[in-house]
Amino acid sequence: MRLTAIHPKLPMRDKAVTSDFYFGQLGFIPCGTEDYEGYLMIKKDQIEIHFFEFRELPPEENYGMIYIRTDDIDELYQSFLARNIAIHPNGKLETKPWGQREFSILDPDSNLLTFGQGK
Secondary structure: OOOOOOOOEEEEOOHHHHHHHHHHHOOOEEOOOOOOOOEEEEEEOOEEEEEEEOOOOOHHHOOOEEEEEOOOHHHHHHHHHHOOOOOOOOOOOEEOOOOOEEEEEEOOOOOEEEEEEOO
16 A cells, blocks of 8 residues: 555635636646536646635635645746746745755635745
């Protein structure tokens, strides 16, 4: 027996707003053709993220976070800047003491998405 994949689940207040952000700005696509009320499954390349509806979520109290690895952090960062995707004020592209190059953004519900590449 082995573990084969991980698909984080994050809260969303409004499925249409979340879909617009991830599909329109970040280039994700839906997983499958089913549309489930209050639930959203998206994918891009080798990652998949699930969202559950939490309409009462105060964004300032959301601590949802995921770490997404990439194979070209500099190109990804520049592509976000070119598309005017807001970089987190404390998450500009930099090399961390542990050797990862990282940057972060917030989605419409204040879920923190950190993108990173190893040495």
